[in-house]
Amino acid sequence: MCAAGDKRGIDRLLGEEGGRLLGVAMRMLTRRDLAEEAVQDTMVQVWRKAAQYRADTGSAKGWLYAILRNRCRNILRDEARLMTLSPDELTAVQDARQESVPLEGWEMLSGPTKLKDCLALLDASGREAILLAHVAGFTHGEISARLKVPLGTVKSWVRRSLVSLRGCLS
C-alpha cells in the first residue's frame, strides 16, 4: 500500500510492527522522544522507498528494521542532534545505553532459534561484542571502551565470531 502511495499502508505497518519498532528504537536510544523520532523517520523512508524494495535481496521485515537501526545509529552519532539534550540528559542516555544489553543478552532470544544456538557456540567476548553492536548500536570504539580491551582485539573478536556465526547458520 505504501508503494502505491496509499497512506493506509502506514496505519497497517504501524499496527503490525509499530510496537516492536518503537521497542527496538527505545532499546538503542533509551529515550522515548528520540525513539519516536527514529520510528517516524523510518516510516518516512519506507513511504519514499516502498516501491523500490526488492524481494530478491532479503525479507521486507529485515529491510524495515535495517532502516530503523540505521536511523537510530545516525541519531546516536549525530552530535548536533544530541546537543539538543541537556548535559544531564545526555549523560543519562549514555548510562542507560551501557545497561541496554545485559551480559547474557543473547538469551533474550525467545524459544529455540538457530541464531540462539549459534550465538551460544561463540566465545563470550565475541558474542557480547556482536550483541552490543546490533542491539545497542555500539561502534568498535565504544565496545572497546566498555569491555576495556584494545580496539584491534575487538575487531578481531567480531570478525572471528561473524565467521563462526555464518558457518553455523549456513
Next chain:
Amino acid sequence: MNMDKDNLARLADEYVLGLLEPLEAEAVETEMQTNIELAKAVGHARDRFLPLDMTAPEAVLRDGFAETVKQSLDADPGPETRAPKVVPMTTRGKKSSWLSRQVFWPAAAAAAIGIIIGSYLPFNKPDPVVVAVLLDANGVAQAIVEDYGNSTAQIRFVSDVDVPADKTLQLWTLPSPETGPVSLGILPGVRPAVVDGPDLPQPKPQQLYEVTLEPLGGSPTGKPTGPILGKGLAVLQKS
C-alpha cells in the same frame, strides 16, 4: 567489486551491524547499487540478525502517532516511483538526463540508496563526477577517490596502509586503453589529499583508478611500476 564470497559476507555483516567506518559504509552503499551479490549478502545478513530485533520488548505507540507520521508525509515529496532525483554530471555543474543512469542496475535501488546516503551527508560538498573505491587483492577497501573532472581529484584512505620509508604512493587512472595509465599525482602519505593531475577527458563510469607503491619521487617510467595497493572502477556520483 571483485570480492570472494567470504569477504563479501564479512563486509555485509559488518555493514549490517553498523561497524564499518562512515566512509566504508558509504562505499558499501554505493557498491550495492551495481553489485547484486553484495546487495543479496546485505539482505541475508539483515535477515540473519533480525531475530535479535524481535527480542526487544514491544512499546506502546502513543495515541495519534500514526496521524503525526501521516501529517509529516503531507509535506513529503512522496513515494519515489518515477524518475529518481539522482542524476549524473556529465560536465562539471551541468546535469544530464536521469535516463543515462539506467545503465546501472537497479536504478530504483540506486535512487533509494543514493537518497539515503544523501540524507546523511553534508550538502555543501562540491560534487565529484565519479567516485571509485580502491580495493586490495583481498577485496578490502583501501581508499576512496573522488574525481571532480577538472583535473582535480581527492583521495581518502579507509584502511591502514603501510608505506616503506623508501617508497611513495602514486595515484593513477586509465582514461582509455589507448591512453594507458596516467599519473594523477604523488601522494603526500596515507592521509586525505587533493591532487591536481593533467588535463584529461571527463572521467567515465568504469574508469580504472589505482594506487601503487613507487620509488621516492614517483614512477621512473611515467607508468605504474610498483605493487598495486588498491584499485577500483569509477561510478558516477549522484548529485
